[in-house]
Amino acid sequence: MKIAFKLAFKNLIGAGLRTWLNVAVLAFCFIVIVFYNGFLNGWQNQGRQDAMDWEYGHGQLLHANYNPYDVFSIQNGHGNLSAEKTEDLSAVLVRQASVYPKGRMNPVLLKGISIDQKVIKLPIKLLAQSDVEFPVLIGKRMAETLKVKAGDQVLLRWRDKNGTYDAANITVEAIFESKVATIDNGQIWLGLDKLREMTGLTNEASYFIAHEAYQPTAIAGWEFQALSTLLKDFDAAVQAERIASVIIYSVLLALGLLAVFDTQVLSIFRRQKEIGTYIALGMTRNQVLKIFTIEGSMYSIFGGIAGIILGAPLFFYTLSQGINVGSEIEGMGVQFADVIYPTFGLTLLAGTFVILVFTATLVSFLPARKISKLNPVYALKGRIS
Amino acid sequence: MSEKIIVIENLVKRFPVGEGEFTALSDINLSFEKGEFSGIVGPSGSGKTTLLNIIGSLDSPTEGSCTVMGKRISDLSHKQSAQLRNMHIGFIFQVYNLLPVYTVFENVEFALLLQKRSATARKKAVMEALEWVGLEKMADKKPSKLSGGEGQRVAIARAMVKRPELVLADEPTANLDAKNAHAILQTMKKLNEELKTTFLFSTHDEKVMAYLNRLIHLEDGKVAQDEWVTAKSTR
Incomplete structure (x- = not known):
């Protein structure tokens, strides 16, 4: 050879x-x-x-009626969990709303997440430092769609849990930049407590983001989706x-x-x-x-x-x-x-x-x-x- | 009594031609002893090369037998044939058949590589073989840089480097001018005398015949005459 x-x-x-x-x-x-x-x-x-890093954390616990790919599921896709069951989880509440930048109407998703969360890189804690009345966080893509910049005010209209319309001027506190378009396009982020207060959905969440330490267990009315499923x-x-x-x-x-x-x-x-x-x-x-x-x-x-x-x-x-x-x-x-x-x-x-x-x-x-x-x-x- | 290194008995060789057969050799009975400087002579198509190929175990007889170095050619496997050629038979071709991408040294070394000799032993043997043919200074040249005479001398060195018992030379001077042909033949004659290597030629060249001790005339595939002669040219 x-x-x-x-x-x-x-x-x-x-x-x-x-x-x-x-x-x-x-x-x-x-x-x-x-x-x-x-x-x-x-x-x-x-x-x-x-x-x-930006969206799924180490998996998500979704309300049984909530389907992130179906906007019609948002209305009733929420519920609450006792404090001991939400250990190592960060709650996210999702609602539908509309914004009116410069007189144009844009349908958006309002997403409320705890200001103190650390499970994803979303810089929501910036809202805690704000001195405006109604600060929100949006992504770069969303800012381009709405044609707004940091500090701009936009009219927001939403419905509370009883279906009653309400409106307020929101201020774009900051514009974040993420490689994950699915947490940016068509979405406005705000503090979880604020969104719960706006909608009357006290202690409610559409889904939870799991921390690394979270051990999934069967919970009636909720469904855990592992990272592999979410990334399928x-x-x-x-x-x-x-x-x-x-x-x-x-x-x-x-x-x-x-x-x-x-x-x-x-x-x-x-x-x-x-x-x-x-x-x-x-x-x-x-x-x-x-x-x-x-x-x-x-x-x-x-x-x-x-x-x-x-x-x-x-x-x-x-x-x-x-x-x-x-x-x-x-x-x-x-x-x-x-x-x-x-x-x-x-x-x-x-x-x-x-x-x-x-x-x-x-x-x-x-x-x-x-x-x-x-x-x-x-x-x-x-x-x- | 001299040792017989080739024994051919009732050898017949036929080739298929269309739907029939062509008989290239028939009823050949010959034997060659160690140290002979012999030639199979005859016109083109008389079967000289076919006989040489059978002796060299490149082909096999249709009938009869050809035994070389005690081995019956028709009984040998491909591997055994290759072994026989590698260890005991050297070939010299009409067009030299040097491997074009190798240097003179590497062409001569080739047979020794197959024998798995050490690098030191190979180098010594190759340089000695090149000295026999006077080409020791051209060891690094490629065949394309050699003249016809030099190319054939490399072929002789390649055939002789492994010190075979038998060298088969098929029309070795056909592509050479008279001066080079004589030089080549003198080299081979010298090696035959010094090393007692058996040389068997296939030729119709008068210059070659003048050096041979034995002439076997083939005509239409049959031995017409087998004569021992005194070589006319010894130098």
Whole structure:
């Protein structure tokens, strides 16, 4: 085997440009596959972490009638829990309302959360320092939608628990910036006590956000959703993207491997005398077959190494600077940070390398199999068709 | 009594041609002793190369037997054939068949790599073989940088480096001018005398025949004449 590697290496180096063209194609495939998978991994890791930090905490305990995806469930989707059952939980009350910035009407969700909460990164405690009568917190996206800035006042209209309309001017105390669009778009955050007072829903909550220490137990009328359940849609979106990416880089890899296959077929035809000479000098057909197969594998080994070396500047640059995907992509319905930081783990690099080498070895072996059946006399005369 | 290294008995070789068969060799009975400098001579298509290929275990007889170094060719597996060629037989081809991506040194070294000899032993043997053919200063050159005569001398070094008992040379001078052909033949004759290596040529070149001690004339696949001669050229 050592000899086969040595000879294959010499043959490849000796083949010059033909080798380097194949290596370049495979290196390109390697870089694209690693980069795209790194991007998806980064997106998934970042998305999951951001969702935990800003929205889900360590799971959510939802009122049985409350469905975050159904606005009609908000009216009756609330209830109260005794203090001992809400240990390690932060309550959130959700209500529907309308705001009227500059005379336009915008339907919004009012979300009340304890000013003292620490389970998510939402900077709600800023409201505690406010000296205005009715301070609220909104996200950057919401501010853009409403065309308001910090300090602006907007008319808010809501209904209390009996369905009676009430209205007041709210003041945008601060505008927060989060990568999680689903706590920002169409939402106005305020203190939980204030919202309970406004709506008459004393001690009520639509859902609770779980702290790390929370141990879920069955509570009648409430349903605990673990983080994995809450992130199911997001993970599914990433997975769908991953499947689409597999198709893209399978095509790319197929083109790269076609170059190796083509080279191998031509090699066996063009290097017949060489094959015959190997056999005349004392190699078995299988040893020659091994050389040709290893040559194909070596294209991919060189391609992988070249891919790591040539791709390193790109990988390191995107690791430190991230990839700016812009806010336009948020319309897809899944959380996307403006800047995605890819994750290039050892598993990704090694896995891609193994796939590349395995497939290249396979496509090299297929045409090279012919060697195991050829007649050395014909090979020496160059008469293999 | 000299040791017989090749024994051929009632050998027949047929090739399929279309729906029929073509008989390339028929009723060949020959034997060769260690140290011979012999040639199978005859016109093109007489079966010289076919016989050489069978002796070199690159092909096998259709009928009869060919025994080389005590091994019956038709009974050998691919692996055993390869082993026989690697350990005991050196080949010299008409077009040299040097491996283009290897240097002169590496081309000569090749057979020793297969024998798994140590790097030190390989280097010593290769340099010695290159000295025999006067190319020790060209060890680092690629075959493409060599003249025809130099290329064939590398092929001789490659065949001889493993000190085989038998060297099969198929039209070794066909691509060489007269001066180079004589130089090559003198080298081979010298190696034959010094190392007692058996050389078996396939040729129709008068220059080669002048060096041979035994001429086996093939005509239409049959031995027409088997004569021992006194070599006309010894230098």
